[in-house]
Amino acid sequence: MPTGRRERKKAATRRKIADTALRLFLERGYDAVGIRDVAAEADVAVTTLFSHFASKEALVFEQDEDFEHRLARAVTDRAPDEPLIPALRREVAALVRHCTADSAAPVRRMVHGSAALREHEESMRLRHAESLASVIAADPRLARSTTACRTIARFTVDAYSLARDAADPEAALEEIFRMVEAAWAGADPAPRE
Amino acid sequence: MPTGRRERKKAATRRKIADTALRLFLERGYDAVGIRDVAAEADVAVTTLFSHFASKEALVFEQDEDFEHRLARAVTDRAPDEPLIPALRREVAALVRHCTADSAAPVRRMVHGSAALREHEESMRLRHAESLASVIAADPRLARSTTACRTIARFTVDAYSLARDAADPEAALEEIFRMVEAAWAGADPAPRE
DNA sequence: AACGTAACACTAACGGTTAGCTTTCAGCAA
DNA sequence: TTGCTGAAAGCTAACCGTTAGTGTTACGTT
Numbered sequence: 001m002p003t004g005r006r007e008r009k010k011a012a013t014r015r016k017i018a019d020t021a022l023r024l025f026l027e028r029g030y031d032a033v034g035i036r037d038v039a040a041e042a043d044v045a046v047t048t049l050f051s052h053f054a055s056k057e058a059l060v061f062e063q064d065e066d067f068e069h070r071l072a073r074a075v076t077d078r079a080p081d082e083p084l085i086p087a088l089r090r091e092v093a094a095l096v097r098h099c100t101a102d103s104a105a106p107v108r109r110m111v112h113g114s115a116a117l118r119e120h121e122e123s124m125r126l127r128h129a130e131s132l133a134s135v136i137a138a139d140p141r142l143a144r145s146t147t148a149c150r151t152i153a154r155f156t157v158d159a160y161s162l163a164r165d166a167a168d169p170e171a172a173l174e175e176i177f178r179m180v181e182a183a184w185a186g187a188d189p190a191p192r193e
Numbered sequence: 194m195p196t197g198r199r200e201r202k203k204a205a206t207r208r209k210i211a212d213t214a215l216r217l218f219l220e221r222g223y224d225a226v227g228i229r230d231v232a233a234e235a236d237v238a239v240t241t242l243f244s245h246f247a248s249k250e251a252l253v254f255e256q257d258e259d260f261e262h263r264l265a266r267a268v269t270d271r272a273p274d275e276p277l278i279p280a281l282r283r284e285v286a287a288l289v290r291h292c293t294a295d296s297a298a299p300v301r302r303m304v305h306g307s308a309a310l311r312e313h314e315e316s317m318r319l320r321h322a323e324s325l326a327s328v329i330a331a332d333p334r335l336a337r338s339t340t341a342c343r344t345i346a347r348f349t350v351d352a353y354s355l356a357r358d359a360a361d362p363e364a365a366l367e368e369i370f371r372m373v374e375a376a377w378a379g380a381d382p383a384p385r386e
Numbered sequence: 387a388a389c390g391t392a393a394c395a396c397t398a399a400c401g402g403t404t405a406g407c408t409t410t411c412a413g414c415a416a
Numbered sequence: 417t418t419g420c421t422g423a424a425a426g427c428t429a430a431c432c433g434t435t436a437g438t439g440t441t442a443c444g445t446t
Binding site: 118119122123126145147148150151152154155158159162166171172175176178179180181182183184185186187188 | 311312315316319338340341343344345347348351352355359364365368369371372373374375376377378379380381
Binding site: 004005046 | 434436
């Protein structure tokens with residue numbers, strides 16, 4: 001897929017900015033590094049930086065953007081006879097394992113340490129919940145009200161965030177998903193609208 | 194409780210700032226009004242404004258700060274024989290009714306229209322969920338793991354937010370709380386730590 | 387070879403927020 | 417009364433994220 005030199009250069013610039021930013025953030029702390037510092041160190045203009053990334057926080061969350069896709073695919077691509085919740089549970093477990101790996105620890109500590117980053121992550125989660133709710137509502141095998149779909153989507157992303165921050169993520173995930181399963185079973189079976 | 198003149202003046206300044214801000218925000222839109230506009234219209238210095246309110250968003254959410262208290266009291270002050278979830282449900286229902294009242298419509302429309310305000314509200318909800326989780330975990334009648342407490346607290350604030358934004362808040366609340374009730378019933382009965 | 391345009395740069399600004407320092411004045415005591 | 421203290425408010429000036437406006441390269445195309 002290597003197209004023209006133009007796109008290669010663009011991708012290189014983007015990667016250089018992201019790498020530089022992450023390095024500086026980890027070295028000195030997210031809040032102690034300004035956009036102007038990142039731009040200078042990456043040898044680009046501030047406006048260039050913002051043409052590649054929508055915000056300072058986006059510099060940190062650049063690879064975590066497939067979260068939304070993975071959850072959606074876990075629903076749409078599951079085996080024809082597999083119920084919803086186990087499929088979600090498998091995918092959430094994989095996501096939790098991925099971000100509780102030792103290699104992700106420094107980044108997670110950084111995110112935890114900055115209010116701006118935590119808020120950004122939260123609002124990403126809400127967006128993901130909404131998109132997941134749409135996918136669930138669109139599945140013909142799952143006849144539930146839109147409220148039930150929205151609710152279970154919210155619970156699912158909650159499960160991710162709660163398990164990730166628990167002392168024992170695996171055990172927490174199991175416990176939480178038992179609750180999610182119960183909630184889904186207790187939802188209105190008939191769509192309301 | 195009118196103490197010295199000093200505190201009265203301080204309270205008056207605070208109220209004047211909040212009233213002016215809300216009026217301007219509703220008149221011209223939240224994003225179209227700057228902090229300097231609010232300060233000038235309230236006839237105070239910008240620094241004075243920020244000594245009363247931690248941020249621009251806090252100007253909007255100044256009275257909604259009792260949310261946290263009310264949820265906590267719904268748990269601690271419930272009748273000795275009342276189970277947890279119905280008590281939470283009653284309080285959440287009251288909160289939803291309160292903020293879907295016609296008088297609250299302009300403010301809600303404003304919040305809905307600004308990304309900054311929506312994010313601020315979300316992160317408030319997370320704080321509320323954490324505090325609610327502590328209260329639930331501290332209740333000796335409810336022997337559950339801390340994970341279960343945190344989970345049900347998160348679900349409860351989700352219920353509030355989902356019901357509030359639903360087309361029919363009352364019906365949605367009933368449906369969601371059936372799911373919350375099921376989740377609570379499905380939680381580990383024995384505390385894990 | 388010439389052109390259109392995407393990527394990037396530069397400057398300057400806007401808006402939220404804070405630091406540093408000064409002024410005012412309520413509350414209190416000599 | 418007088419004078420002191422400290423909280424409240426003010427002013428200036430800046431910092432930081434972000435954006436608009438305006439060029440300038442240099443890639444890809446014709």
